[in-house]
Amino acid sequence: MKTDSKLRHSIVFRLALGYGLLFLFSIVIISMVFYVGTAGLLARNNDRQIVTIAHQLEQVHDRSGNAALVQAIHTLLTDDKDVETEVYLLLDSHSKKLIGNLTAWPTLPDANDTLIKLQVQRLERASNSRLLVHRFDDGGLLVVGRDLQEQRQLERTILSALVIGGLLGLLLAMLGAALFRAQLQARLASIQQTTHDVSGGNLSRRIVVAVTAKDELANIARDVNRMLDDIERLMDIARNVSNTIAHDLRTPLGRIRSALEETLQQPSESQRWQSAAHYAIDEIDTLIGVFEKLLQIAEAESGVRRQQFExxxxxxxxxxxxxxxxxxxxxxxxxxxxxxxxxxxxxADRDLIANVLANVLDNALKYAGNGAHIRLSTRQDEHDVHIVVQDNGPGIPREAMTRATERFFRVDDSRSQRGNGLGLSIAAAVVSLHRGELTLEDAQPGLRVCMLLPKA
Known part of the structure; x- marks a missing residue:
């Protein structure tokens, strides 16, 4: 019961079942068209042949009378053609049989030159025949027809072949549906297992995708892998930010606390209290500035200001x-x-772009050193705008280049200077918000900060 419920709710099973039913429906439609077309063609050929022979015999009667007609029918009965199917009967005006291979027949309809189906006896054997009855003006009656036994047998043979072919097609459809389900389920199971492992804490888990695979599921798998890469990166950033906040923000808070404690332990002096209060306010303003910059980064990464671009x-x-x-x-x-x-x-948003450039210039002025040359340049090509801020100062160690845009990251040599390591993080977030890219390069000497933004 549980398995039935699982299959019923499985989209893979429903897709495979739909594929199988569609394939089976296609086989049924094609078989019906083929059967109707084949059987219909046989029936039309028989009717056409009956009408043609009847018309020829009528012309013989009209030209030469009953004797010639008897001779013509006799020739048809003895020419060894259509021996097993031909039906002929000629009656005179008194309903006396003149010639023919019918030995018994029911009352023939009054309709003239109309094709009908009747059960008759042909050469003492029951025969389901297709007949055309023609009544002459002198009261005579001509019957021309064909026994349908061979046609029915051929139709049954065609139908049997179609049924066997349909069963084979159904079997192939079932095998194809099972193969389709197995392949699709295996691909989806890989994605499901990966997401399950990731939700269990294994952020390094990825979906295995063949390099040459270009189908929809492979594209989805690659998108999921990219999403997992971003999640892992953001989780690492979150951990690093938490650790950095715990370490770096503890220092100014400790300084504030120490200053206030020292003030309380010494004799009360108005000037000392004012100095301590100003010092605490400055340090608190520094902390507020850090949190404002973190909020700026969060706002840029969320994309909420993209609608203000012009x-x-x-x-x-x-x-x-x-x-x-x-x-x-x-x-x-x-x-x-x-x-x-x-x-x-x-x-772009003017304020955001100006803030990014201000942060980069501020860093250059702070770390390039006295006497350095800072050059701000920009150019535009067919698709993008390149903005470069380059200095000839000491630069950043090559091994630190990849981490320079991380929040709170600071090169060891710069930790003695006032700052919090958020300037380049804000710049990178804002550039990313504008669908651009920020890169750091070694200017030898100095640092080159390159911003690539789409051209308006």
Whole structure:
């Protein structure tokens, strides 16, 4: 009972059953068409032959009378053609048999030149025959027909062949449906087992897909594998973020607590209290800034702001940024330059793009070092816009390049400087929101931050 319920609710079983029934239905339709066409052709040929011979005999009677007609029928009965099926009968005006191979017959209908089916006796044997009855003006009667036994036998042979072929087709349909079900179930079982293992905690599990497979299930399997890759990556990021928050945010909170404890342990002084309060506020503002940046990353990754995108020319945005950061660069003895080819434009949110470029420039100003040269350039090709921020500072170690966009990741040498390791994470999330790609390259010396965005 349980197996029946399982099969009834199985889409694989229903697909296989539908395939089998459709195949069987196709066989039945084709067999019916073939049978009707074959049997109908035989019947039409018989009727055509009966009508043709009857018409010829009628012409013989009209031209030469009964004697010639008797002779013509006698010739037909003795010519060794259609011996097993031919039916002839000629009666005179007094219903006396003149010639023919019918030995008994029922009352013939009054309808003239009409094809009918009658049970008669042909050469002392019962015969189901197809007959055409013609009554002459002088009262005579001519019957021309064919015994249907051979036709019926041929029809039965055709029908038997179709039934046997149908049974073989049904068997093949069942085998094909079973094979189809087995193959489909095996493919789906692999996907189901993988998702079951993943839900059990094995995030490294993937669906095995042949490299050359290009069918729908293979495409679904590849999509699921890509989704699992993203899930595993996000889970790793979540774990890393949790660990980093536990370590890095504990430090400013500890500093705040220590400062307040120290203030409480010493004699109360208004100036000391104010200093401690300002210090606590600054540290809390730093923590608030961290959480705001985390919210910015979450908002970018969720895609909620994509509907606000519009065509954005980049030249004015870059001019504003260079004008904003030029004083800070000069104060540190740095050179900040800009190079814009043509009039590049992207489909974007102005505030988000400006924030990304500000983060990247901020990093360059912070880590490139005094006297460095920072160059902001952009160009447009047939499909994309390339934005590059390059400096000639110490750069990032090659082994850290792949992790530089992770949240809270900081190179060891930079941990002594104020920061939280979220600038490039925000940049990467925003660029991804714009269907683009952010990459880091070794400028030898320095760092090259490349942003590729679709052209508007």
């Amino acid at each position: 065509r954005l020319p980049l030249r004015p945005v870059l001019n504003d940024l260079v004008e904003l950061y030029q004083p800070a660069a000069e104060a540190q003895g740095m050179q900040l330059s800009m190079d814009v080819e043509g009039d590049p434009a992207v489909l």
